[in-house]
Amino acid sequence: MFDKSKVDYSLYLVTDSTMLPPGTTLVSQVHAALQNGVTLVQLREKETDTKVFVQQALQVQKLCREFNVPLIINDRVDVALAIEADGVHVGQGDMPIPMVRQLLGPDKIIGWSVGYEHEVQQLADMGPQAVDYVGLGMVFPTNTKKNPKKTPMGPRGVSKLLDALQNTKATWCRTVAIGGLHPNNIPRVLYQMCSEDGKRSVDGISVVSDIMASPQAGEATRRLRNLIDAECYSFVDGVGTNVEACTSTVDEACIESTKLNSPLIHHITNKVHQNFGANVALALGSSPIMSEVEPEFVELSQVPHATLLLNTGSVAPLETLSSAVRAYNTAQRPIVLDPVGFSATSTRLELNSYLLAQGQFACIKGNAGEILSLADMNLGKMRGVDSGDAGSDISIIVAATRLVAFRYRCVAVCTGKIDVVANGLNLGKFKLSNGCAMVPSQLPAYKVECGDIAVMEKITASGCSLGTTIACLVGGITDQQNVFSAVLTAVRLYKSAGYAAASACEGSGSFQVKLIDALDSLLTKNQPSLWKATVSSI
Ligand SMILES: Nc1ncnc2c1ncn2[C@@H]1O[C@H](COP(=O)(O)OP(=O)(O)OP(=O)(O)O)[C@@H](O)[C@H]1O
Ligand SMILES: Cc1ncsc1CCO
Numbered sequence: 001m002f003d004k005s006k007v008d009y010s011l012y013l014v015t016d017s018t019m020l021p022p023g024t025t026l027v028s029q030v031h032a033a034l035q036n037g038v039t040l041v042q043l044r045e046k047e048t049d050t051k052v053f054v055q056q057a058l059q060v061q062k063l064c065r066e067f068n069v070p071l072i073i074n075d076r077v078d079v080a081l082a083i084e085a086d087g088v089h090v091g092q093g094d095m096p097i098p099m100v101r102q103l104l105g106p107d108k109i110i111g112w113s114v115g116y117e118h119e120v121q122q123l124a125d126m127g128p129q130a131v132d133y134v135g136l137g138m139v140f141p142t143n144t145k146k147n148p149k150k151t152p153m154g155p156r157g158v159s160k161l162l163d164a165l166q167n168t169k170a171t172w173c174r175t176v177a178i179g180g181l182h183p184n185n186i187p188r189v190l191y192q193m194c195s196e197d198g199k200r201s202v203d204g205i206s207v208v209s210d211i212m213a214s215p216q217a218g219e220a221t222r223r224l225r226n227l228i229d230a231e232c233y234s235f236v237d238g239v240g241t242n243v244e245a246c247t248s249t250v251d252e253a254c255i256e257s258t259k260l261n262s263p264l265i266h267h268i269t270n271k272v273h274q275n276f277g278a279n280v281a282l283a284l285g286s287s288p289i290m291s292e293v294e295p296e297f298v299e300l301s302q303v304p305h306a307t308l309l310l311n312t313g314s315v316a317p318l319e320t321l322s323s324a325v326r327a328y329n330t331a332q333r334p335i336v337l338d339p340v341g342f343s344a345t346s347t348r349l350e351l352n353s354y355l356l357a358q359g360q361f362a363c364i365k366g367n368a369g370e371i372l373s374l375a376d377m378n379l380g381k382m383r384g385v386d387s388g389d390a391g392s393d394i395s396i397i398v399a400a401t402r403l404v405a406f407r408y409r410c411v412a413v414c415t416g417k418i419d420v421v422a423n424g425l426n427l428g429k430f431k432l433s434n435g436c437a438m439v440p441s442q443l444p445a446y447k448v449e450c451g452d453i454a455v456m457e458k459i460t461a462s463g464c465s466l467g468t469t470i471a472c473l474v475g476g477i478t479d480q481q482n483v484f485s486a487v488l489t490a491v492r493l494y495k496s497a498g499y500a501a502a503s504a505c506e507g508s509g510s511f512q513v514k515l516i517d518a519l520d521s522l523l524t525k526n527q528p529s530l531w532k533a534t535v536s537s538i
């Protein structure tokens with residue numbers, strides 16, 4: 001009998017015989033998985049007759065015992081009792097938990113599929129004797145469910161359920177994330193999923209097809225095992241553990257790297273911004289390319305120092321945006337996201353939320369309205385793409401920026417008279433179970449300011465071009481430099497250029513021209529110690 005408090009949930013295999021590749025069997029696949037690091041097995045065979053199911057269960061049980069791995073039976077409490085399995089997993093539509101517990105007794109493992117906060121509340125109300133672990137999902141769409149009743153929740157949805165578990169004090173309950181998890185998204189979701197008090201992350205991940213449908217189930221399992229054990233998602237240069245924390249706010253080295261490496265800045269941006277953004281990139285020694293041509297995204301992302309500026313201002317087709325995100329994440333090149341008018345309309349809210357679930361962004365930049373919306377802190381609805389929140393209290397803005405940095409594990413930038421920059425990257429590190437060793441309110445954050453430059457609000461796409469500027473600096477750095485430092489340098493450079501341009505212009509028309517001149521000249525001279533905008537830690 002297992003001590004169920006010591007079960008390792010880190011890599012949980014759920015079976016499905018309908019997807020076995022030729023030459024393999026249920027038992028051979030489970031065997032390969034056990035040999036290569038699966039820590040828990042669930043027999044889930046929806047199509048199989050009871051007689052065969054029991055036979056299979058006994059065979060799999062024999063194997064699991066050899067490897068000292070618990071066996072969980074899906075749905076069929078009777079089968080679990082008959083073969084003395086280690087536990088049962090039930091869904092919301094299956095037998096009620098109190099009955100399952102009564103039948104199985106106190107020592108067996110009971111798992112429950114949970115997709116909503118009110119289900120977490122029910123779990124908490126039933127107390128520690130009821131459910132031992134929950135499957136949280138589904139995270140992404142999957143073809144292992146015939147009629148999925150739930151819509152994919154993305155990593156953010158899982159984080160909300162982890163919050164609910166913390167808020168209801170269901171500390172005994174272990175968690176695994178499930179649904180559409182594959183090597184191409186597992187490091188990312190493990191990095192992104194955490195409760196907002198910083199104390200709880202998932203105890204493991206659950207996979208079906210990645211092992212069951214693989215002709216090389218052993219290798220597939222080992223790959224998954226290695227990704228989980230790495231405890232790090234180095235998704236772009238300047239994030240991995242060989243990077244030093246940002247200590248200086250005057251970073252000549254970042255500027256030098258941009259000049260030297262001349263990054264390709266792939267813009268997918270709104271029509272208002274295209275020409276302006278291209279000229280800003282050129283002024284900053286970088287090469288702009290405006291492309292919404294999906295077939296070339298992979299090729300572009302593989303150019304050394306390629307960087308994507310994704311600005312959702314003119315709402316390009318969703319498939320175009322997500323294939324760009326996929327390409328740059330796969331190539332481990334940075335993406336700067338500008339979620340223009342994040343929640344101004346339900347269309348924009350849906351599109352931006354969908355994109356946020358699809359990938360990892362190095363930096364998310366928005367005006368106060370956008371950042372407050374992303375943090376679920378905006379009191380009114382956004383009106384259009386303008387901030388609409390200029391009067392907001394700076395302490396609220398700072399809290400919101402930190403929250404966005406934390407939730408999306410990125411550098412978050414909130415623009416306005418004072419710009420706020422917060423660092424949620426944490427060197428790409430993640431850990432199972434005990435959270436992420438940071439809390440939103442303590443993330444490193446800085447204010448960048450240079451007095452009131454009112455004319456900056458009088459040209460369109462000035463925020464969008466800050467996005468370009470950030471992309472140029474983040475794109476220029478090497479894997480020894482720091483993404484946060486690059487973003488902070490970009491924000492300071494842009495604000496300082498704004499100040500210089502405002503002093504030299506005759507109105508908002510010439511301001512735009514002078515702004516490009518100033519960016520060019522500040523970059524060329526590279527003397528950040530003389531820049532007018534100040535940076536102060538918050
Ligand atoms: N009053 C101000 N004083 C100084 N700088 C400002 C002021 N208002 C805006 N800025 C600067 O102007 C740029 C754009 O900021 P804003 O918050 O207006 O972005 P935005 O609404 O996203 O812009 P857009 O959507 O037009 O591109 C930022 O670099 C910000 O620092
Ligand atoms: C005016 C406008 N409309 C959509 S995007 C954009 C540029 C400023 O964000």
Ligand SMILES: [Mg+2]
Binds near residue numbers: 340464
């Ligand atoms: Mg904007």
